[in-house]
Amino acid sequence: MTTKILSTLSIAFFLFFSLSGFAQSGPHKVSGKVMDEEMDAPLEFATVSIVNANDPADVTGVVTNSQGNFSIEVPEGTYNVIVEFISYETKRFNDRKVDSDLSLGTITLGLDSDSLDEVLVQAETTQVSVQLDKKIYNIGKDLTTAGGTVSDALNNVPSVSVDVEGGISLRGNQNVRILINGKPSAMAGFGDTNVLSQLPAEAIERVEVITSPSARYDAEGTAGILNIILRQKETLGFNGSVNLNLGHPDNAGLSANLNYRTNDFNIFTNIGWRYFDAPQNNFSDTEYLRRFNSDGEIIRPEYERIREERETERLNRNYNGNIGIEYFLTEQSSLTASLFYRYGEDEDETLNNSDRYNGGSLVEETLRRELQSEEDNSYQISINYQNKFNDEGHELTADFQFENDAEVQNTYINEDYISTDQDNPGAFQREEVYTEEDQKEYLIQADYVLPLGENARFEAGYRGNFENEVTDYRLQQEDLATGNLVTNDTLTNIFDYEENVNALYSQYGTKFGKFSFLLGLRLENTQLKGDIDSRLSDEELVAAFGFPIQTEFDNNYLGLFPTVNLIYELSSDGGEEENITVGYNRRINRPRGWYINPFPSRSSRTNVFQGNPNLQPAFASAFDIGYLKRWEKLTFTTSVYYQHETDSFERVEENTGQETTDGIDIIRTIPINLATNKRTGGELGILYNPADWLRLNSSFNFFQFETEGEFNGIDYGAKNTSWFARFSSKVTLPGAVDWQTNAFYRGPQENAQTKNEGIFSIDLALSKEILNESVTLSLNVRDLLNSRKRKSFTSTEFFNRESEFQWRQRQINFSVIYRFNQQKREQRRGSDEDFDDPGFEG
Structure with missing residues (x-):
């Protein structure tokens, strides 16, 4: 992931400094606005690449400003427009014919784990990631858990059910291991799942449903593992x-x-x-x-x-x-x-x-x-x-x-x-x-x-x-x-x-x-x-x-x-x-x-x-x-x-x-x-x-x-x-x-x-x-x-x-x-990409 970050930043700065020379030769304007899908906030420094559909070597581009807006002039022709931002999904607009000014409107980008073993499925209520050993459900904007507890949030996660006494089951089996950020924790009540009914649902970023745990995890829990990832802010x-x-x-x-x-x-x-x-x-x-x-x-x-x-x-x-x-x-x-x-x-x-x-x-x-x-x-x-x-x-x-x-x-x-x-x-x-x-x-x-x-x-x-x-x-x-x-x-x-x-x-x-x-x-x-x-x-x-x-x-x-x-x-x-x-x-x-x-x-x-x-x-x-x-x-x-x-x-x-x-x-x-x-x-x-x-x-x-x-x-x-x-x-x-x-x-x-x-x-x-x-x-x-x-x-x-x-x-x-002050999401340096490892980690 770090290699991709450096590569993307290099392309962004190269495109930024070469922009003015290219813009002088283009008679038509391509514009739009890039937004964070989850936060509904502008994404500054997102990279917009303009690729000639007939000559892929003919590439130019621009980066978005503080409001997420971009604008670039290109010669008349047919282009593929690629919108990228660090740790977000990439969006493409292929075979767009530019014979007059072209507005792409508002473009929303969702988070992307960019891993060799992951497929990301976007939805507003939840985001579902499928990895080698688990499924990840982002709690996202689940309205029914507002003012509720962690137990309430878990009861809305597929494969999971919470009974009338607060007992948690995975696929109908109550022998499930509860982890917080990948580790046993006092927040989970030393295995007493009733404690989860005392923690607010708003503290959860996502829940990992691990039905086939890798060797990295404890062998405890015949039903599998529920790993609760707490929210962490990335904004400066x-x-x-x-x-x-x-x-x-x-x-x-x-x-x-x-x-x-x-x-x-x-x-x-x-x-x-x-x-x-x-x-x-x-x-x-x-x-x-x-x-x-x-x-x-x-x-x-x-x-x-x-x-x-x-x-x-x-x-x-x-x-x-x-x-x-x-x-x-x-x-x-x-x-x-x-x-x-x-x-x-x-x-x-x-x-x-x-x-x-x-x-x-x-x-x-x-x-x-x-x-x-x-x-x-x-x-x-x-x-x-x-x-x-x-x-x-x-x-x-x-x-x-x-x-x-x-x-x-x-x-x-x-x-x-x-x-x-x-x-x-x-x-x-x-x-x-x-x-x-x-x-x-x-x-x-x-x-x-x-x-x-x-x-x-x-x-x-x-x-x-x-x-x-x-x-x-x-x-x-x-x-x-x-x-x-x-x-x-x-x-x-x-x-x-x-x-x-x-x-x-x-x-x-x-x-x-x-x-x-x-x-x-x-x-x-x-x-x-x-x-x-x-x-x-x-x-x-x-x-x-x-x-x-x-x-x-x-x-x-x-x-x-x-x-x-x-x-x-x-x-x-x-x-x-x-x-x-x-x-x-x-x-x-x-x-x-x-x-x-x-x-x-x-x-x-x-x-x-x-x-x-x-x-x-x-x-x-x-x-x-x-x-x-x-x-x-x-x-x-x-x-x-x-x-x-x-x-x-x-x-x-x-x-x-x-x-x-x-x-x-x-x-x-x-x-x-x-x-x-x-x-x-x-x-x-x-x-x-x-x-x-x-x-x-x-x-x-x-x-x-x-x-x-x-x-x-x-x-x-x-x-x-x-x-x-x-x-x-x-x-x-x-x-x-x-x-x-x-x-x-x-x-x-x-x-x-x-x-x-x-x-x-x-x-x-x-x-x-x-x-x-x-x-x-x-x-x-x-x-x-x-x-x-x-x-x-x-x-x-x-x-x-x-x-x-x-x-x-x-x-x-x-x-x-x-x-x-939660308007812009930025990656921190020297740290892991949250807890969602991009490789084989469980």
């Missing part, structure tokens, strides 16, 4: 934007993106504050079944049926800030340091109405109140060094990153009778739960790139991730005789967990003719180490939980992860119109600390989640074949994929054999290793721009998974087919008002125990630019029909349960964005 001087959001239910936010750039350094910062209330609703209707004991006697449940209605008010306040400086040491090297900080305060109040039935009659009604407060402090320190040895791509980068997250959570629980048919009902215990989590993570990384000739290169690198998480859980329950709170020794514990991953990789890529390939191999060593400090002995733990618990474990796994990615260009013009991609990679799914911790965490007195310290990592082999075809106004992409996973994770529910003080069975959810999980699917996407005022975008994903395996003598094998689809339209109305509609539908899904109904939702947005397009006003409604609810039916040998869950109600948001 002081510039930025301020964003104000207001909404209902209560939603208020203020954020600013500021940047000061000179030829020697760049200072950048992103700061934000947000307050919101996100009401949550949950309903369940559970029928407890009669069962037999070992002697064949019927065991009747205390209650035949329990209906629960939960309403939660969630008040959240969070602050986040990122400040950094990039210093250009030389023309070829730079050093970047940044600090990210996030602070959050949450207050959740939950009311749980429980109706209990026997013989079809209501026999008891209780109200459970739960008040939960949480404080979350996290920060991240990052240092990056980059050295380009030459202009051909020979470079070395090194990264160091330290992250710390401290979270304190207090929960107060009280339950009372509203009505009961008991003569002397036993009182409920008052409870207080205290949880403190402290997490630290270190990242050390080095990457080396060596070009081998014009169309090939070799890469190698090292990455080390070292993570420690300490969870202090303490449960205090009321002594009904004295009224005092007493520590529950069975559940109180301290869990000290370590995950250390060391990895080496190398890969080689090249292109010859229409064929490009990237071959890589990654070696990873994983250590999962845990130490549980319990107040009970091993014998007491067995008596309390019914099975042995490893209070100490130290598991090591060494794995080889090969990757193969291919592109074949079918079109005759160098692959700009049609190509086929083929990918293979091997991946790992490591159990996280929450999945391993054997001590229960409770969503209610009757439902607990319990980790499994014996959980082994899952390994998957994935194959992907993709096809892209682009016409002038229509782009079509499609792919088929297959994945075979061993020791796959599955969450199952079972009866613990224990009861609450009032005789209700306690149900446990636990993750287990099943034998295999096979996934087969296909997806397609269509981008259609029939007119300047209308843009359409749709995608469809169909998948089938089949699991096999059993646990505790129960067969949990299942086979399910499902699908999801999304549609987006953007219409420019009279008065330059943009109107966007997004619709999403996820088909029914089921596993061995649970069936989920389909979910349909629709978002609407209106947007208007004012004050010389420096201010954007947006109004959007997310979940217009208030229909994003998960309705499911669960059936086991102990109970049948119907449930409905709504994570967030319909939202209306108004957003104002003010931009200043």
Whole structure:
């Protein structure tokens, strides 16, 4: 890319200084204006070349002025006009006959990655780039996410879906790795995707959907990787934007993106504050079944049926800030340091109405109140060094990153009778739960790139991730005789967990003719180490939980992860119109600390989640074949994929054999290793721009998974087919008002125990630019029909349960964005072209 920049600048200056001598001989004028398509701003110093169609050696040209205008006189004849600008697409106007003055009007240029393995598809709502191992979706001007969060933005990305609880899936698989700017980050919540619901969508530049990751990336994530690239300004001087959001239910936010750039350094910062209330609703209707004991006697449940209605008010306040400086040491090297900080305060109040039935009659009604407060402090320190040895791509980068997250959570629980048919009902215990989590993570990384000739290169690198998480859980329950709170020794514990991953990789890529390939191999060593400090002995733990618990474990796994990615260009013009991609990679799914911790965490007195310290990592082999075809106004992409996973994770529910003080069975959810999980699917996407005022975008994903395996003598094998689809339209109305509609539908899904109904939702947005397009006003409604609810039916040998869950109600948001000094985009010296490497980098 650097070679192209120097070449283009040389041509530009040569044409500029030779312009006057040529202009004197030409009787006809060729003129126009060149604009940045995305920023809608003039492009200064764009190169306009005038080539004689009958004699290609006869070339002249001009560069645009500060307003993007150009004008040049040429003799009468037929010419090819070529408009170019550094890092932008090139536009051509062939066989233009000049026998009088010719005006080309306004010419818009979009960004161009100019890579041997990339095909760029332009659209205003999104820009789609297809590379050897990934697809890149620029969030662009997605109106429906204005005032929203990163999770909202991801839910509009093809192949990606965000469920009603904030869980992120890629092609229907939730084991997806989230990276920020190519690295694990505190901004992504150390793998907790719910944190993404606290970061503003305006911070995103683009999202890379990496379904066939190259060896450069972690092998974690059997579904693949979502790499979120944050915005970085390239404009010289002081510039930025301020964003104000207001909404209902209560939603208020203020954020600013500021940047000061000179030829020697760049200072950048992103700061934000947000307050919101996100009401949550949950309903369940559970029928407890009669069962037999070992002697064949019927065991009747205390209650035949329990209906629960939960309403939660969630008040959240969070602050986040990122400040950094990039210093250009030389023309070829730079050093970047940044600090990210996030602070959050949450207050959740939950009311749980429980109706209990026997013989079809209501026999008891209780109200459970739960008040939960949480404080979350996290920060991240990052240092990056980059050295380009030459202009051909020979470079070395090194990264160091330290992250710390401290979270304190207090929960107060009280339950009372509203009505009961008991003569002397036993009182409920008052409870207080205290949880403190402290997490630290270190990242050390080095990457080396060596070009081998014009169309090939070799890469190698090292990455080390070292993570420690300490969870202090303490449960205090009321002594009904004295009224005092007493520590529950069975559940109180301290869990000290370590995950250390060391990895080496190398890969080689090249292109010859229409064929490009990237071959890589990654070696990873994983250590999962845990130490549980319990107040009970091993014998007491067995008596309390019914099975042995490893209070100490130290598991090591060494794995080889090969990757193969291919592109074949079918079109005759160098692959700009049609190509086929083929990918293979091997991946790992490591159990996280929450999945391993054997001590229960409770969503209610009757439902607990319990980790499994014996959980082994899952390994998957994935194959992907993709096809892209682009016409002038229509782009079509499609792919088929297959994945075979061993020791796959599955969450199952079972009866613990224990009861609450009032005789209700306690149900446990636990993750287990099943034998295999096979996934087969296909997806397609269509981008259609029939007119300047209308843009359409749709995608469809169909998948089938089949699991096999059993646990505790129960067969949990299942086979399910499902699908999801999304549609987006953007219409420019009279008065330059943009109107966007997004619709999403996820088909029914089921596993061995649970069936989920389909979910349909629709978002609407209106947007208007004012004050010389420096201010954007947006109004959007997310979940217009208030229909994003998960309705499911669960059936086991102990109970049948119907449930409905709504994570967030319909939202209306108004957003104002003010931009200043963001009129011109320029490349910085001594730096990489953003994070989108023009070669084979993943």
